[in-house]
Amino acid sequence: MKRVALILAGGKGTRLWPLSREKFPKFFLKFEKDKSLIQESFLRLKGFFDVKDIFIASGGEYRYLIKQEIERLGFKYPLENILPEPVSRNTCSAITLGAFYFKNRFKDAIMSVFPADHIIKPYSVFHKALEKANSCALRDFLVTLGIKPDYPATGYGYIKAKVARLKAKNKKAKVASPPDRRAGLKAKKYYEVERFIEKPDIKKAKRFLKEGGYYWNAGIFVFKVSKILSEIEKFMPEIYNKFQKWNGKDFTYLEKIYTDLPDISIDYAVMEKSKDIALVPFSGIWSDVGCFEEFYKILKKDKSGNVISGRVLNIDSKNSFLLSDEERQLVTLGVNNLVVINTKDATLVMKNGEGQKVKKVFEILKNDIVTKEHKLVIKPWGWYKVLEDKPGYKVKILGVNPGERLSLQKHKYRDENWIVIKGEAIVTLDKKNIRLKEGESVNIPRGVLHRVYNPDRKRILEILELSRGEVIIEEDIIRLEDKYER
Amino acid sequence: MKRVALILAGGKGTRLWPLSREKFPKFFLKFEKDKSLIQESFLRLKGFFDVKDIFIASGGEYRYLIKQEIERLGFKYPLENILPEPVSRNTCSAITLGAFYFKNRFKDAIMSVFPADHIIKPYSVFHKALEKANSCALRDFLVTLGIKPDYPATGYGYIKAKVARLKAKNKKAKVASPPDRRAGLKAKKYYEVERFIEKPDIKKAKRFLKEGGYYWNAGIFVFKVSKILSEIEKFMPEIYNKFQKWNGKDFTYLEKIYTDLPDISIDYAVMEKSKDIALVPFSGIWSDVGCFEEFYKILKKDKSGNVISGRVLNIDSKNSFLLSDEERQLVTLGVNNLVVINTKDATLVMKNGEGQKVKKVFEILKNDIVTKEHKLVIKPWGWYKVLEDKPGYKVKILGVNPGERLSLQKHKYRDENWIVIKGEAIVTLDKKNIRLKEGESVNIPRGVLHRVYNPDRKRILEILELSRGEVIIEEDIIRLEDKYER
Numbered sequence: 001m002k003r004v005a006l007i008l009a010g011g012k013g014t015r016l017w018p019l020s021r022e023k024f025p026k027f028f029l030k031f032e033k034d035k036s037l038i039q040e041s042f043l044r045l046k047g048f049f050d051v052k053d054i055f056i057a058s059g060g061e062y063r064y065l066i067k068q069e070i071e072r073l074g075f076k077y078p079l080e081n082i083l084p085e086p087v088s089r090n091t092c093s094a095i096t097l098g099a100f101y102f103k104n105r106f107k108d109a110i111m112s113v114f115p116a117d118h119i120i121k122p123y124s125v126f127h128k129a130l131e132k133a134n135s136c137a138l139r140d141f142l143v144t145l146g147i148k149p150d151y152p153a154t155g156y157g158y159i160k161a162k163v164a165r166l167k168a169k170n171k172k173a174k175v176a177s178p179p180d181r182r183a184g185l186k187a188k189k190y191y192e193v194e195r196f197i198e199k200p201d202i203k204k205a206k207r208f209l210k211e212g213g214y215y216w217n218a219g220i221f222v223f224k225v226s227k228i229l230s231e232i233e234k235f236m237p238e239i240y241n242k243f244q245k246w247n248g249k250d251f252t253y254l255e256k257i258y259t260d261l262p263d264i265s266i267d268y269a270v271m272e273k274s275k276d277i278a279l280v281p282f283s284g285i286w287s288d289v290g291c292f293e294e295f296y297k298i299l300k301k302d303k304s305g306n307v308i309s310g311r312v313l314n315i316d317s318k319n320s321f322l323l324s325d326e327e328r329q330l331v332t333l334g335v336n337n338l339v340v341i342n343t344k345d346a347t348l349v350m351k352n353g354e355g356q357k358v359k360k361v362f363e364i365l366k367n368d369i370v371t372k373e374h375k376l377v378i379k380p381w382g383w384y385k386v387l388e389d390k391p392g393y394k395v396k397i398l399g400v401n402p403g404e405r406l407s408l409q410k411h412k413y414r415d416e417n418w419i420v421i422k423g424e425a426i427v428t429l430d431k432k433n434i435r436l437k438e439g440e441s442v443n444i445p446r447g448v449l450h451r452v453y454n455p456d457r458k459r460i461l462e463i464l465e466l467s468r469g470e471v472i473i474e475e476d477i478i479r480l481e482d483k484y485e486r
Numbered sequence: 487m488k489r490v491a492l493i494l495a496g497g498k499g500t501r502l503w504p505l506s507r508e509k510f511p512k513f514f515l516k517f518e519k520d521k522s523l524i525q526e527s528f529l530r531l532k533g534f535f536d537v538k539d540i541f542i543a544s545g546g547e548y549r550y551l552i553k554q555e556i557e558r559l560g561f562k563y564p565l566e567n568i569l570p571e572p573v574s575r576n577t578c579s580a581i582t583l584g585a586f587y588f589k590n591r592f593k594d595a596i597m598s599v600f601p602a603d604h605i606i607k608p609y610s611v612f613h614k615a616l617e618k619a620n621s622c623a624l625r626d627f628l629v630t631l632g633i634k635p636d637y638p639a640t641g642y643g644y645i646k647a648k649v650a651r652l653k654a655k656n657k658k659a660k661v662a663s664p665p666d667r668r669a670g671l672k673a674k675k676y677y678e679v680e681r682f683i684e685k686p687d688i689k690k691a692k693r694f695l696k697e698g699g700y701y702w703n704a705g706i707f708v709f710k711v712s713k714i715l716s717e718i719e720k721f722m723p724e725i726y727n728k729f730q731k732w733n734g735k736d737f738t739y740l741e742k743i744y745t746d747l748p749d750i751s752i753d754y755a756v757m758e759k760s761k762d763i764a765l766v767p768f769s770g771i772w773s774d775v776g777c778f779e780e781f782y783k784i785l786k787k788d789k790s791g792n793v794i795s796g797r798v799l800n801i802d803s804k805n806s807f808l809l810s811d812e813e814r815q816l817v818t819l820g821v822n823n824l825v826v827i828n829t830k831d832a833t834l835v836m837k838n839g840e841g842q843k844v845k846k847v848f849e850i851l852k853n854d855i856v857t858k859e860h861k862l863v864i865k866p867w868g869w870y871k872v873l874e875d876k877p878g879y880k881v882k883i884l885g886v887n888p889g890e891r892l893s894l895q896k897h898k899y900r901d902e903n904w905i906v907i908k909g910e911a912i913v914t915l916d917k918k919n920i921r922l923k924e925g926e927s928v929n930i931p932r933g934v935l936h937r938v939y940n941p942d943r944k945r946i947l948e949i950l951e952l953s954r955g956e957v958i959i960e961e962d963i964i965r966l967e968d969k970y971e972r
Contacts, residue, residue: 313847313851315846315847316843329856330833331504331832331834331835331836332835333834333836333837334839334840335824335837346817347810347828348817348818350819351819351821357802360801361819370815387874387881388873417950419927421879421954439954440929441905441927464881464950464952466907
């Protein structure tokens with residue numbers, strides 16, 4: 001049966017603020033070797049699936065950015081493989097969306113579901129587990145990958161496999177209890193699941209580790225499209241029924257139904273209720289890098305136990321995670337067991353171990369620009385960077401990628417000036433095209449239609465933009481034409 | 487006899503980086519109630535001296551800034567009261583400069599010398615001590631103010647008064663040993679000095695506090711101009727002789743001699759050698775706020791022992807000094823006993839107690855812009871702020887104060903664009919004057935003479951400046967006319 005992958009690029013990663021932002025979710029964060037987490041996730045699957053069979057479900061606003069991010073790995077990736085979710089509605093909706101899409105396109109298939117922002121190593125061990133999970137799914141199980149715990153984590157949910165109970169009751173009876181329909185598959189390759197367990201306290205977690213048979217729930221699932229759909233129909237008809245009329249092609253239709261979908265995870269909605277759950281163990285390295293402590297744990301430390309990255313001058317500190325943007329100087333002096341994250345506009349200083357509270361920061365500052373986006377904002381056409389944002393005016397630099405153009409737009413409440421810093425620009429101003437060289441500028445009064453195009457095939461075009469007006473917000477853009485369908 | 491004050495606005499305050507910078511010395515730092523340390527110093531003396539009798543010795547580049555800073559307190563302050571030092575050459579040279587200046591202008595006077603960057607309270611107690619010191623100086627003593635220590639500080643030098651020895655030898659003989667020439671002054675108002683002592687270790691400092699009769703050396707001195715000059719002639723002829731030919735008016739003459747003057751403090755050069763030293767005790771609040779720990783000590787703490795100022799979100803931290811620029815968000819989570827100083831371009835995170843090492847940071851980063859100046863640079867005509875500094879270009883905002891103008895200048899290696907953000911500008915461009923309104927811009931190719939003037943009497947003029955070129959440095963300014971004699 002055909003095998004397809006569905007990467008869920010959903011969660012914001014609020015516990016990784018100020019690296020992650022409302023509009024710059026965790027999966028865009030760079031990890032080792034300058035690869036973002038979503039690039040990592042993609043590379044990890046590329047050895048197991050055909051590129052064209054890897055699909056990504058994500059917020060529509062990220063579609064072009066994700067495509068670019070994947071193609072930066074060096075190959076073509078079709079835009080239609082990125083399934084746009086109108087709003088974020090948790091994993092049950094996203095998986096239903098994927099399953100209906102696959103059903104429409106492939107009739108049936110074995111679909112594997114992966115979060116976009118985890119770290120899993122080594123690839124070979126992971127692929128072996130996937131292979132087992134696919135075989136098992138073929139026999140109409142909902143298969144979950146269980147991560148063999150190596151420490152009593154309190155930040156993860158656990159899954160108890162049936163083998164554990166056997167083991168606990170009778171130490172000699174170390175026999176797996178495979179699902180009934182295993183039909184010739186070897187024992188111990190997968191287990192029946194006894195139950196799903198919420199994040200435990202440290203006492204429980206220690207017991208789990210000691211008893212054995214408990215696995216971390218990594219949110220990685222493998223099942224037949226037909227099987228998961230029948231289970232969703234059974235346990236979550238309110239989701240299933242809304243999708244039933246969808247033809248699997250018309251994504252504007254989804255905009256009508258999506259907001260009303262319940263915000264529920266596939267774990268709660270289906271996995272914990274279904275009788276046909278199997279677990280395939282994975283004993284490689286896995287981390288959800290959900291908080292800075294997890295990040296620190298997985299990175300290589302220096303002799304003093306520090307992870308140091310970026311423009312940092314450290315004197316006499318130890319056991320610390322010190323990260324700084326290149327545009328800012330971080331100096332640390334004699335600190336211990338600290339996490340310091342220094343970005344262009346915000347700095348987090350916390351004691352190692354307080355990582356769960358970062359979520360709180362995100363909530364307290366939720367109306368502040370520092371939780372919404374970075375100073376440098378990646379756009380489908382390039383990027384912009386906010387240099388100054390004061391009452392009455394705003395200064396930005398726009399970086400337009402070779403051959404790219406912004407939307408044809410106008411503003412109601414602001415006048416703009418553009419000066420070309422680098423490269424050459426073709427500026428459309430009220431139907432007229434003007435060619436601007438470095439140092440040349442143009443005045444754009446409010447209400448006047450304008451757009452900029454970088455005609456060069458190689459060089460980036462950089463423009464200094466001054467906006468003046470009482471209200472200067474991103475929302476004050478009236479778009480008439482847009483290459484990126486915004 | 488006439489009484490004059492000389493404020494020495496010299497030291498950089500390298501241990502207060504990143505608040506202080508090479509070109510933004512400690513005395514400009516804001517303290518409580520938004521007053522800078524030099525403003526505080528001035529206000530403290532205003533009740534004792536006539537404003538016209540308060541003089542300030544400082545680097546020539548700070549003359550206009552200091553005048554502005556003083557006048558922000560609400561009165562006129564003559565520019566000629568700020569004595570420009572061509573380069574920084576420690577306190578002996580600065581005091582000799584002041585003494586010769588006073589000799590020339592007033593023949594003789596009692597001069598009191600104060601650092602520009604200390605905290606002293608309350609004023610009334612301080613003025614009483616000054617009064618005593620002036621009486622004593624009239625009798626040809628070199629008087630030093632001794633601060634009664636209230637804890638065993640290791641960061642200050644000590645002065646041992648003679649009374650201390652008496653006290654130690656014979657506990658009953660708690661009698662002051664006033665200078666011979668006291669002539670009717672009451673005992674205990676001042677003491678003879680036994681010796682000056684370098685910063686001690688904690689053991690010694692504790693002993694000093696226990697024994698009594700030891701005072702902190704605050705660098706505050708009172709003496710007759712004639713007396714200090716005769717002592718400098720005796721102990722530091724290499725400085726005295728160089729100044730002897732100076733007429734006390736021609737400051738360009740000083741430029742010739744100043745670089746060759748020895749870099750020596752008045753303590754080493756004279757006070758420790760002279761036989762005619764007296765000490766007047768001061769038992770009010772005093773701090774040299776020389777490092778962040780001193781700063782923290784003197785500021786008001788909240789219930790958790792924190793001093794928090796600026797844009798800080800703190801959750802569960804204690805005993806910490808947390809300071810942030812309004813343009814950046816600082817978040818602290820569960821930290822203890824920490825100092826975090828978050829400025830526009832640099833962040834210092836240090837364990838409370840490591841404050842002496844900040845000087846090291848200043849040395850290590852001495853070629854870096856972050857130790858040289860702030861992003862916001864105060865100028866005699868207003869200010870400029872660096873928004874972006876990249877290879878090939880630089881973006882700034884210039885704020886021109888009402889009625890002010892920049893120098894008539896040109897650049898060899900850069901082209902500039904100016905756009906008016908706020909206010910109205912009169913731009914001189916190659917002998918032509920152009921009036922620019924908000925949103926209007928001008929192109930300034932390299933080599934073309936230009937200047938900007940703010941004709942408004944009330945509003946500040948703000949200009950967005952883009953510089954483009956291979957080399958963009960402040961040094962590339964050829965000035966033809968300058969209101970501020972640069």
